[in-house]
Amino acid sequence: MRKGLQFNLFKYVGWRHLKLHPGRAALTTLGVALGIALYVAIAIINESTKNALRESIEAVAGKASLTISAGVAGFSEDKLEIIRNTPGIKSAVPMIEARAFFEGAKESADGLYILGVDLLQETSVRTYQATDQRIIDDPLTFLNQPDSIIFTETLAKKRGLKIDSKVKLSTTLGLKTFTIRGLLKPEGTAKAYGGSLAIMDIDGARMMFGKENKLDRVDVIPLEGVTNQTLKESLQKSLGANFSIESPATQSEQMEKLLAAYQLILTFFSTLALLVGLFLVMNSITVAIAERKKEIGTLRALGATRFSMVSLFVTEIFGIGLVGSTLGCLIGRGLAEKLVKQVTASVASQFQTRIEVTHLDFSYHQIITAITFGTLASVIAAFFPALKAAAIHPLESMKKHAESSSAEDENRSKLMIIFGFLLLVFTTFSMTLGWGKYWSGIDLFTKIASVLGSALFGPYLVFILIHAARSLGKNTKRPMIKLSLENLIRSRKRTTSNVMALMVGLFLVMMIATVRASFHDTLTNWFNEIFIADVMVASTGRMIVADVQPIREEIQKEILEIPGVKPIGADRGSASRIVPYYYHGKKMAIKAYDHYADFYQYQNFAIQNGDRKKIAPLLYTGEPNVILTQSFLTKQHKNIGESVELDTPSGTIAFKIVGSITDFASAEGVIYISRENYKKYWKDPLVTAFIINIEPGHSLEEVRAEIDRRIGKKWNVITISNAEFKEQMQQAIERSFAYTRAIEAIALLVGLLGLLNTLLISVMERTREIGMLRAVGATKKQISNMILLESLMQGVFGSIVAIILGSYVGKLFVEYALTTTLGWIIDFHFPKESVLQTLLTGIIVAMIAGILPARRAANLEITESLDYE
Amino acid sequence: MNKIVLTLIFFSLPTFAMSAKEIMVKNEEARKVSVYEARAVLTTGNAGESPKVKDFTIWRKVQPDGIHNSTLTRFHAPAEVRDEGILIIENASGKNDVLLYLPNFKKIRRVESQQQSGSFMGSVFSYSDIATPHVDDYQYKTLGTEPCMGDPKLTCTKIENTPANEEVKNRIGYSKSIIWVRPDNFMVERADYYQTDGKLWKKLKATEIKIIDQKNKKWLAHSLSITNQITNDFTELHFSNVDVTKDISDALFTQQNLQKVK
Incomplete structure (x- = not known):
């Protein structure tokens, strides 16, 4: 093929096709965008949560190289002298940590962290920037009055407080009135916990929070030339083994490890959503290519090579992937904004750790990775259908009836079912035997296998249901029902695509519902x-x-x-x-x-x-x-x-x-x-x-x-x-599972888009058939009802199969993967309330997705329809 | 504070014939009282704010080495600070021990050395101002003479003091100070203090310079006014009932006594 011809091919064929079908291109793009959006949102939340934790730990530690602590109950303040006398210590400053609540506190946001510090010793480790010239206007009064407190400017603004304001906080002595005697700029330590903190002098904090003669931590700085390790060993020797002596970096790592399991679940759901999105891309391309079979044949007959055909489709989807991924990044950023509070509240509930994400971390690196990943994944998803289309002989492509049920297709379809079944078998074994723990690659493959297996095997189950419905309804006097059932069976490939599109979204919904129900019911x-x-x-x-x-x-x-x-x-x-x-x-x-x-x-x-x-x-x-x-x-x-x-x-x-x-x-x-x-x-x-x-x-x-x-x-x-x-x-x-609702919504939206896309394509594909029906006397209403009925049946049967497969994979996830990850033995609970919900949602989604194609089909001109193809 | 307070003492030989260091030796002699007790009122504030007033007693005694002082202050008013005490023990190492007694907690707290160049309890004075300066801590340069502010008929010597070493510089927190020393009593009547970056930081005026020990020719400025040139914060310190005749025991300057509230 001559140089430049490839560009022309895209310009006159690919680009023209996209321009002629902007709605469909938009749907596919949106499918990619939503898949990427959820993935990006979770990635942003995970990263931002980790960073917020790290920033809080580092902000509280200040310049300290090591932090000495001994659990929530603290340790005797006599240890401070031992620490200060340990060789290699330059500075050692004590701290009391407490949690207080504002009067009438109802939720976590009504709480604040109290850091009780020795303000006469602090400067060697932590620095504070006052909003005024001095942090405390009158240190003699501040230090001697147990009600003295310094708020961060952030918290004071949030609660409408200023210097000299009185504020009531819960303490171990009951509800006590504190006087704000200083305000801190959101810098250094004041940035910790998103600014939801207050500083007290150590003696005041001890008295108010029941920690008389105790310390919660001591932050130390070694002398020049003394390494952290050497100092840690000396301190451990002086204090004994029951003291934790860690650097802020190690503390951050430990906290991140704690969060890792939780974030793994989030990533699991988001990966599944992305897989669903990509699957839909693949499905859309497959259907689109099938529809464009004749066009492919013509181009091939005119001399286009297989390579150029593959390149054409890949270029088209590259554009869709690029635009979809970029859009996905934008939607993902917005979604992260909406979800972050729910996720951090859930994390805080589970780990009893306050995390205040004040800003979302979405770096250029993450943006480029997401766009590259989304685009590449779309291209890969499109590559195989494109390869298959290009492999078709031009003569075969130009045959009038594009949808031929050749023996080859039948065999391929059977193979796909078997492959899907095997993937589900693999998922079962991998999860029950915990193969993922041996290599993370297996873990990822198991996730892919669960979605792909369900998507490939699911339609087989749907056909069983359709056949059963046909047997049950063979005596019905409503011809449209019979016709619709026959259509679904006859157009196996088309039905499979539609069902797959809807099913994967509902599968994910059902799976999340199963996990939520199991957790909820077991704990309750x-x-x-x-x-x-x-x-x-x-x-x-x-x-x-x-x-x-x-x-x-x-x-x-x-x-x-x-x-x-x-x-x-x-x-x-x-x-x-x-x-x-x-x-x-x-x-x-x-x-x-x-x-x-x-x-x-x-x-x-x-x-x-x-x-x-x-x-x-x-x-x-x-x-x-x-x-x-x-x-x-x-x-x-x-x-x-x-x-x-x-x-x-x-x-x-x-x-x-x-x-x-x-x-x-x-x-x-x-x-x-x-x-x-x-x-x-x-x-x-x-x-x-x-x-x-x-x-x-x-x-x-x-x-x-x-x-x-x-x-x-x-x-x-x-x-x-x-x-x-x-x-x-x-x-x-x-609250812990509130964020999963958003994931479910996204999954459903992806399913809706996928079904709408495939239904639209299938109506186009059936233009001639619809024309013939109209020609033999079918009314517009009957045609519209037939399309809607088909859509409805696909919705019902797809939902039933999604319920079965989603709850099955959810069960595996709950009983095995989650048990291994979390360490809790969670009993499987079938999400009964979600069954009706999923079924109804499936039907509604199918009906919504069916309305536009039904109207379009009904409005087709008979003569034009008969000329189609 | 008292670096300045006690710098303001002395009256004697004409200063023009003396070197800057000789003048400062005379200054140290004039302000160094072996022991005294006084009542003081410390007023702090900023233009536009209502000033805060604290009333306290101060005891000071030269340690057996004849160089370093021990100082105890005990606050009487307002009620929030009543019975609080601050004990400053100067050390030969230059790192002073500063201990604060908080009666509400019945606890003694140590002020770390790094904090000693900072504000003394919210005033414009620093902890190092409270402790007395020693001649050997600085290098001196005569900048000239000017009519004295308190008595324009007299000619004050303008001297630049720079810390003798980094340790002193870190402790006092000033890069240099310029002082005006009176020729009649060798007491400092004005001083400008500069930040480590060279910017003018504080301006001090000493008035009511009175002889408190006729026999040993010891002087004390009974009124000190210092202003932070950057923030406009000000602090005024007035001494009264200065008594140099009391027999003050060394036991007064101990941690045990610090937490003994009468």
């Missing part, structure tokens, strides 16, 4: 079963994730004096303490309860290795005993009867494992311990919540009102009834 069932106490008394905040300000244990005495509160016996309390805990770098939780009866009087804890009334008392023998979740035992390769060494502020203690329990508070593991032992080893007398039962003869509301009246304001505690607590749980789960 667990929670409904275990929590049986009447009322919980805690400070304001989100009790469900223990994201609350701890309170003082003395409150118990006052609670028990309230009429209607069931007595609990002189030898015991009913306090619980729930704190995050790091074990070998994994974030877990410690749950400490006052008495073994808490395990069955207030909660029905699901102890797995025997009667809870026999196992729970083992925690209260005075010996260091623990009950661990199954996830802890499995992941840390421990067994009941063995010991587990836990780092505590009192040193490393070997706790004997006396039982196993089901708990979803942390995927890595939960440690149950007596509060007596917790207080002894962790030296933390604070309480997360008190659990109480109501004495018969008293009403819940009466007791709650009395608690509110007597101690509510005094200690800033609220009462949460059993029903409210469960409702909070429900909401927390809903």
